[in-house]
Amino acid sequence: MRPIEARSVSTQVVEELRRNILSGALEPGEGLALRKIADQLGVSFIPVRDALKVLESEGLVVNPPGRGATVAPLDLDEFHSIYRVRRMLEPDLARRSVSSLNKRELDRLHQVAAELGRAERSMDDIYDDHRAFHLALIAPAASVWDTRILRLLWRASERYIRIGFRRLDPDPQEHDRRREAHQLLVEEFRKGDPAAAASALDVHLANNECMAHNALWGPRTGMRTAELR
The missing domain is CATH 1.10.10.10 (Winged helix-like DNA-binding domain superfamily/Winged helix DNA-binding domain)
Structure with a gap:
């Protein structure tokens, strides 16, 4: 300390x-x-x-x-409850935000996504940038209360994400996956299709939930990753 x-x-x-x-x-x-x-x-x-x-x-x-x-111990039920609420709120904000994101902002976020996947950057290094990336995607539609609730949820999930994904840092392919997953989100938002943006963010959250779950509690109680449809 x-x-x-x-x-x-x-x-x-x-x-x-x-x-x-x-x-x-x-x-x-x-x-x-x-x-x-x-x-x-x-x-x-x-x-x-x-x-x-x-x-x-x-x-x-x-x-x-x-x-x-x-x-406090890591709590499986708490973890999934946090993601359940996040998946109710964030895809809806993505649906309403997508038409307000211009090309310049999406280009910037695409570059931020590339930085999130740099091999030398750990989950601890990128956490704040990662949170800012997600907020920027939905910011045009987020009210003051939406943002307050999101920050509460992100704070509640932070320990799970930091500890779980830090365990994946030694795998070089994990850094490529982070870059590709976030750049895919940007490309889905580029379509300007509210349903596509909402679906992409929901899948992204579902996959993060699954990966963190498996890193923290192991694959015996694991979940399957989702796919864009």
Whole structure:
């Protein structure tokens, strides 16, 4: 963990612990001892205690009365619930957004997709760009409340995506797949067909759900990838 600076200590402790949990550096089920974390971060235990309360409210920490705090476990039902809601919302936004995306923006997103697949970039390296790519595709149709809900869902799924897809990073073909999958999305949006855009994004989400599921829980309980029709 990185030492904490003097400014906004409580906020920084929340951000540092959140970063470590979302990245998987603090593993699901790992104990979170107040004194140990305070020593690692170079702060008193009070901001650490307060930070754990904030992270518990976000579902990232489990802190039952009378027991030590731990990193929340990865939950199969929660994971699929998040994707169920995402697949209700995001394809509909794609359907309404596609006619408002001009060629210049689609060309830019095609180049962003190429960057997402660079071999030297890990899932941690590309995560923020990846989220911005998806937001740009649906931004023309997204209201303030749509965006708030999406960011809540993306935050909830972030730990699953980072940990699951990081396990795929060592496979060189995975980087090509990421590039091709996102460039395919752009090409489907270029058609200007609302149904095609919605279908493409739904398939993309279904495939990501499947791949992350298999990376986290294994193929025994796996799902099949979807195909564009």
